[in-house]
Amino acid sequence: MSGSPSPSRLALAADLIRDAEHVCVFSGAGMSAESGIPTFRDALTGLWENYRPEDLATPEGWHRDPDLVWGWYRDRAANLRKVEPNAGHRALAELGRTKRRTGGRVSIVTQNVDDLHERAGSTVDAHLHGRILGPRCEFCTYRGDPELSLATTRPRCPDCTGSLRPDVVWFGEMLPEREWAAATATIESCSALLIVGTSGVVHPAAGLPLLAAERGIPIIEVNPEPSALTPLAALHLEAAAAEVLPAIS
Numbered sequence: 001m002s003g004s005p006s007p008s009r010l011a012l013a014a015d016l017i018r019d020a021e022h023v024c025v026f027s028g029a030g031m032s033a034e035s036g037i038p039t040f041r042d043a044l045t046g047l048w049e050n051y052r053p054e055d056l057a058t059p060e061g062w063h064r065d066p067d068l069v070w071g072w073y074r075d076r077a078a079n080l081r082k083v084e085p086n087a088g089h090r091a092l093a094e095l096g097r098t099k100r101r102t103g104g105r106v107s108i109v110t111q112n113v114d115d116l117h118e119r120a121g122s123t124v125d126a127h128l129h130g131r132i133l134g135p136r137c138e139f140c141t142y143r144g145d146p147e148l149s150l151a152t153t154r155p156r157c158p159d160c161t162g163s164l165r166p167d168v169v170w171f172g173e174m175l176p177e178r179e180w181a182a183a184t185a186t187i188e189s190c191s192a193l194l195i196v197g198t199s200g201v202v203h204p205a206a207g208l209p210l211l212a213a214e215r216g217i218p219i220i221e222v223n224p225e226p227s228a229l230t231p232l233a234a235l236h237l238e239a240a241a242a243e244v245l246p247a248i249s
């Protein structure tokens with residue numbers, strides 16, 4: 001990390017965002033870090049530093065031990081209930097309100113399975129990796145009440161012989177079609193792309209910012225560290241989301 005971004009870089013970012021009619025935000029786990037939700041890959045604190053993704057975030061892990069997988073997501077859902085949107089989520093929601101007043105808009109494409117953008121007042125256009133609150137049947141189209149995500153015992157599906165599972169995308173699974181279509185449409189058509197808090201290594205989601213870069217859409221990145229997407233960014237603000245987003249939006 002190389003200290004806070006200079007006032008002139010912050011001013012440049014703020015200008016780009018103010019002048020853009022349609023700002024698209026592409027967010028990852030770092031967006032929610034200051035709310036107290038661990039990221040996946042940060043050294044020491046990242047979830048994948050302490051748990052094996054192949055046990056907890058693959059269809060194979062689910063088939064091997066569904067109770068273990070249910071319990072892990074249940075605990076994350078319970079933790080989500082205890083945390084609040086941070087100043088970064090709130091700044092983006094406020095930016096959305098400001099843009100709407102002037103005929104523009106902010107769209108949000110997130111890899112996060114939490115609901116902190118929504119709780120801050122934003123509408124999320126695409127939850128690429130699903131949602132942790134709101135389980136669904138492993139076999140049929142049944143969707144359970146979000147409250148069921150907090151059940152200590154894995155619920156059965158009322159419509160078939162299946163079990164409910166978290167409505168998240170696991171490694172090896174397809175991204176939800178509707179969310180993917182919404183994400184590509186909004187990223188291709190925005191006037192500025194704001195990438196916040198993602199390592200940019202999990203595909204296909206991580207390929208989306210390239211669609212903007214290929215169209216010459218200016219990209220601003222907020223991340224205390226360089227990421228795999230930094231080479232696409234016209235401006236990389238090396239700072240935490242909750243610190244820098246209120247300053248530029």
Ligand code: OAD
Nearest residue numbers: 028029030033039040041111197198199202223225240241
């Ligand atoms: P990662 O954990 O891979 O990356 C988090 C990024 O956030 C890193 O680049 C950090 O430097 C940055 N970061 C940390 N604190 C920050 C802060 N306060 N403000 C801004 N940035 C900060 O998380 P993702 O890129 O979201 O997939 O991970 C992508 C996917 O991998 C996740 O959606 C999840 C995971 O496996 C599924 O669950 C399918």
